[in-house]
Structures are given as structure tokens and as C-alpha cells.
Amino acid sequence: MAKMVSLTIDGRPVSVSEGTLIVNAAKTIGIDVPVFCYHPKMEPVGMCRQCLVEVGRPAIDRATGQPVIENGQPKINFGPKLETACTTPVSEGMVVLSQSDKARASQKEILEFLLTSHPLDCPVCDKGGECPLQNLTMEHASPQSRFLFDEKHHAEKRVPLGDKIWLDRERCIQCARCIRFQEQVAGEPVLAFYQRGRSTDIITSSEPPFDSIFSGNTTDICPVGALTTADFRFGARPWEMKAAASICSLCPVGCNVTFNTRREAKSRARTGTTTAGGKVVIKRAMPRQNEQVNEIWICDRGRFEWHYVEREDRLEKPLVKKNGKLEKVSWKVAIEEIGNKVKGNKEEVVVLASGRLSNEDLFNLKQLADGLGGEALLYDSLPGGELTTKYGVSAGTNIGDMGAGTTILVAASDLYHEAPIWHLRVKQAAERGATLIIVNSEATRLDKYAKHLVRCEKGEAAKKVRELGAAVKDAKNLVIFFGADGSSALAEACAELVKSRAGKPNNGLVGVWPRANDQGALELGFKPAQDLQAVFEKASVVYIVGADPIGDGAIKTQNVKRKPFIIVQELFLTETAKLADVLLPAQAFTERDGSYTSGERRVQRFYPAVPALGETKADYAITALIAAELGIEVEGRSAGLVMDKLAAAVPAFADITYGKLAETTEQWPIIGRADLYYGGTSYQNSQGLGVPLGRENKKAEEGSL
């Protein structure tokens, strides 16, 4: 436990650990010292001077080494000059005045200086409404400037920094947050200052420009509208949008996000990829704080690649094949058609589901398959991935806590491209002193942080991991991220190394899955599909949900001799959907609620952001309809009720309820409140931090491993 230091800030006592900066100490008692360049996730630089405060320290008697007492109070010496709250650590007995006349005058002057070279184009600026400079100006600055309007700084307003981010040079206040984010957090120093003084500009010289998958985060922490995303630029005003909590569905990290939505004007024909007129559409995805998962960051995939849910070719009505053609029918007709076909072939039903589905969808599908005596298969997961249900990382695991004493092994996975936020967090763990070992056939961007780099041929990773055995055995903590390397041998070799550590926080396996909820599917008892061709040959009914094995080339239809009755549940008319006998339109994850289980075995809830499209239904509800038609009882009324059933049936999910998933605790740094200048525009998490899964069963934990 660090030594505690007591001080007063604006007359209020506060006790914080030694080394805490004044700005953070103030934050803990709700005092917002204004800042621009300081950011709680980065090293302080003290270059914007906005946080100047008066600092007094107790006078010490040189002879005795004791504080000087005057009139029964310690005598406080104030320095002749103000000090930057963002670089000055607290000390015992310190007295900080952030609202004194002197401090307020300086805060006002800094703003006046900044505004001499900042255009007041707030009415057309994306940041307007959630802009630290705008807010601080309203709060602290003078309505009059003493500078000449004609001498205002002018610069280029449309500078593309790569294809995702735009720079408005005029708006930049040179706080260097973006530069420092790329340097310190992302580890990709592709931004820099060019020129100096008033001419200072942000530049990128990488090829391609602004070459970083984390680039979007710079727009969140930019305290002005200098950096904006090409995707959202001029898209909406912040106050027009509603916020819906969600979970990114693109990789197994499970980043907490917030979708901002807006009802578009009837006259507005198009927005992004969708026809908008009168519809509620998603305008942007923002990170939502979860310090155990994604902190306050998301990658550019998560920020920009959700657009597919709004594509125009979404299925809106059930379709049934008549005379070789898919025809629109009512739900009743479609479900009856399924009932008629399946009733005679119950045992030969195969459910083929993908890890895109929520826990609730997958649970219902499993219930249906079990009720019919059929099989529930998971489409295209990681070879040997089911071992994570036994030896996956335990509750209490947080990459953010890992440092010296922890060994992290990344085998056959390129985290940068497959699970970018894990790349970021593993990189930071390595910088904090964790031993990073990488076994891979190809170079990855994580390599430069590795203590040991093992190159191997494709398919040889398992062998190399086994050879590592002794080297990692003595690590205090051991976490292994593994990807696909041909066979389940790699997963087995990794499992062997962590077997004896089951149940310990910060120990265990993490599967780098292709999809958001592969982990959940396996936890719920889905079996990885081995030979799809054979499955199609054998089954009389195949119920494919959220997967496109034909489009992916996993099945060659011309080779399938016996054609089963095919039910497809999808968002789009995929190649597989074209072959369906019954095609059921599902809701996108943005239109409904549900939960995913992340690769770190954390169950997290997502909420509806936009109204459902056409006649689409949630996957779990469609499955329940089919089950009802076949006389099997499956919950379909709401996702929360499905979770209750799931928790009662699957031990690992025991005790999980929608209420628990929505619980939050205070997180550090405190972000997203009135003072956006401190942490940026990442959303505060008020809708749930999720719950880690328990052990599958106690025996696996204690058993004879």
C-alpha cells in the first residue's frame, strides 16, 4: 500500500497516495481543474498551462525540521508563481487553491491566448456541444478578447490524415494529446509536430498516412474539433443524438461501446449506407469505459465497421421457397412450413450456428437441438477452442493489472489485426514489466515488445509451445492467447501449460476467436463443426443461423449428394440463404438486446439502439417460435427471461442475471461527466461492466490434472 498524503484543495481535505498529481487528487473529490494537454491515461507534459493553480506548502523550521506554527495553524508558504496541477505531485500539508483570484485570472488568460488562434466556428464544428475548449470558454473565459480580430491565425481546414481522420489546422491548440496517444498508448508514433510557435501543425509521414488501427481514439481525446472522423464529420450535432450502450460484435475482445443515434428528417434521403428519411439511424460508435476490457479505447474496426447492420439489402420478411423461388410469406406460414418438414425428421436435425449470435440465441438453439435429439454445431471456430471452457482465464483476470511477474504467451495469433485492443493492452502489460513471449510463423506488430520471439513454420506452433514448457513453468502468472494454427494440437499444448493454474486470476487460456461470441457458444455446449460436407450429407434438416458456409467456401454444394431441408436465419441474402427452403429475417444486434461472452470469459449486455427493421425478429425469439411449433418449450418472450433459464441450466452462468450484468462500480479515471476535458468523449459506463463466468464445474478446477 502506497503511503497516503493529506492536503486540502479549495478548502476541502483529501487524502491520496503519494505521487498523485494535484489534478487527479482534485478529481477524486469532484473538483475539476481545467486541462487541455493533460490526460489521465498519458504522461503529463504541462504544455498548455490551462491547469495553473496556487500551491502553498507548510513552512518547515530549519532547526527542528518541524512545521512552523502560527496562531495555532501551520504556516503555509505560497510560491510567487502558479504551478501546473497536472505535473505537480501532492505533498503533505499542501494547500491548493484552484479558484483563487490569481488562479482564475490565469485560467482566463490562457483561454484568451488560445482563442487568438482558434476559429470560432463552433456552429459548424463536429465537436461543438461536447468540446472542452467551448465548455471552458463558457465557464472561465472573458466574452471580450483584447486581441485584434484581423490578426487571427488562419490555416488549412481540410487536411486528410489518412482516409479515416481529418485535421482542421486552424482549430488545433497544439496540446499534443494525439501525438502522445500514438506514442505512449498505441505505440505507433506516426503523428508529430511540424514547425513551431504559431505555425505548429500536426503531420503524419507514415505510409499509408496515419497508419494505426487506433486512430479514431485521437478524435475522442482531441479537446477541440481539430481531429474528426471521415465517417461522422458533419453527421450530427452531439445534443441531437441519443446514446445506447452496446458491445462491439466484431472480435472476441468485447469492447464496450455506445451507439449514438438520431431520427433523420423525413426530407433527408440518405445517410451513410442507408436510406434515412424519418428513420432512427446510428450516427457513430463511441467507446464506453470498461477498465477491465477496453479502458476508454476502441479500435477503428469497432468505430467504423458497424455500418453493415444498416445496409439496404437487409432481409425484412420471411421467405419460403416455392417452385425454386424464394417468396415472401407471413411468419405463420414460414413457421408452419418448418413444422411440417421437421416433424418427420426430428433426429436428423442439425443446428449450425455462428459465434455472431448472442448467448440467449445460442442457448435457445441448443435447447431446440436437444429437444429434437439433434446436434448443435458451432460454425468455424478455433481448433481446440473448447479447451478454454475448462482452462480459460478465471474471474478477476484483468490485462490492465498485469506487469512484472506475469508471463503472457501469444501463440499463432496476430492480435493487432485479430483483436486490436488485446494488442494494445498486452503491449502495455509488457511495458509494465510482464514477460511477453510470441510464437508465430509471421511477423506481427507486437513483436517489438516481446522478450522472447519464437519463429516457426506454419503448423509448428504447438511444438514450439511445448518446448517452452519449462521456461514458463515458474512464472507467477501465465496467460496464453492462442490463435488458429491448423489443428487442435496448439490449444492442447497451451492448455497443458496452464492446467495447474486453473481458477487463479490472471492465469489461463484466451482463445483469439474469429467472432464475438464463439466463447459463449462453446460454454453453452456447442460442438465445433468438423466436416460440414458430411453434416450436409447426413442431416435431413439443417438450421443455419448467422453463418454462410457456402459463401465462405466451407461447403461445395455440387459435392453434396443428398440435399437436406435448409432453414436459414440471416440478416442478408447470403449465398447460403439463396439455397434456403425457408429464410427467416433476423434482427441485427443493434436492434435488440442480448449478451456476448468475450474471449476473456466476461458476459456483457448490449441494448437496442435502433428500432427493428421490417418484420425481423430476434434470433432467440425465432427459435422459440420454431420450438413451439414442434411442441418444445423454449423461452422467447425476452432476452432477460432467456438468460434466467440459461443461468439455471448452465453452471458456468449460475447467478448471472440481466440485473447483475447492468451493475457498475466507480472506475478510474473518472470520465465522461460534465468535464469532458479530462478524459475525452468516451462514454461513462452506467449500463454495466459485465460479469466474468464461473468455473464450468468445481471438479475441473480441483480435479486430477
Next chain:
Amino acid sequence: MLAEKYPNEVKKILAKYPPERKQSAVMPLLHLAQLEAGFVDRHAVVEIAGICGITETDVAEIIGFYTLYHDAPEGKLRLQVCTDISCALRGADEFLAKVCERLGIQPGGTTPDGLVTVEAVMCLAACDKAPMFQVQGPDGIAYHENMTVDKTMEFIETARKEVK
């Protein structure tokens, strides 16, 4: 390019710094790259980044920060006039404006014949001899102190003849 044209010079420069601090070689390498054309082109930026083990953005930042490095081909003769406060008190602002007026360009601009660029720069540590400017050539930097507009035009004319 550098490595091909000036292999010995590059080797000599690198030898001055310990291998783990080779990024320090970026400054002399930039001077070397600038020697012929008077500016550092994109290829040289990439090459220097490679030699020093730093990013291209880092190299570009250094070029941007220092007034003696250039990343675009401007005039053959770059008059860099100090306009910081002490020089300004001795009339550097007015001097700069007049020189530019005589040449028919804006500060930072280049004459149509591509010979002269005039730009304002930060302190050159010759406050007592302002107005002054510096000119960088292959042999180093020359200071021209206690200047008048006429003397400056004379200097430019002499240089113009030499170039032709």
C-alpha cells in the same frame, strides 16, 4: 540514395555515435541529404528514418522544427531574416517588408526566377547587428549583419550573376 551517393560520409557520420544511439545521426544525415538540392526529398526522409531506426514522421518533424532544414525546393538563395524581438526593435520587420517589396514577393515566397526565397525566422543570436539574415550554402552558413535594403539587393545581384 544517400548510401549510394555518399557511402563514406554516411559511415563517418554513423561512426560518431554509439550504435544504440544511432538516431542521433539524424541531424548530420539531414545536412548531407540537403547538400545538393538544398532540400530533403521524400526518398531521403524514408532512407534516413531507416538508417536511424526511427519513424518517417520523426524525421519529418525534425525537418519541420529546424529552420535550416527544408522539405520543398525553394529559391537557390534562402535569405532567412531574424524578426525576433531584439531585431524587431532595430527595424527587422520593416527591413523584411522592404526587401520583399523590392523583390515583388511575400515573406516566405520565392522570386519568379527561382533564385531567392525570403523568410522570417526565430532568433539567430546576432541581436546587436540587426537587421541581419543568414544564408545557408554548401560551405556552411553565412551571416549578413547590419544590413540595409540596398546592401541586400546588391548581395542578391552579385549572387544572381554568380549563379548565371
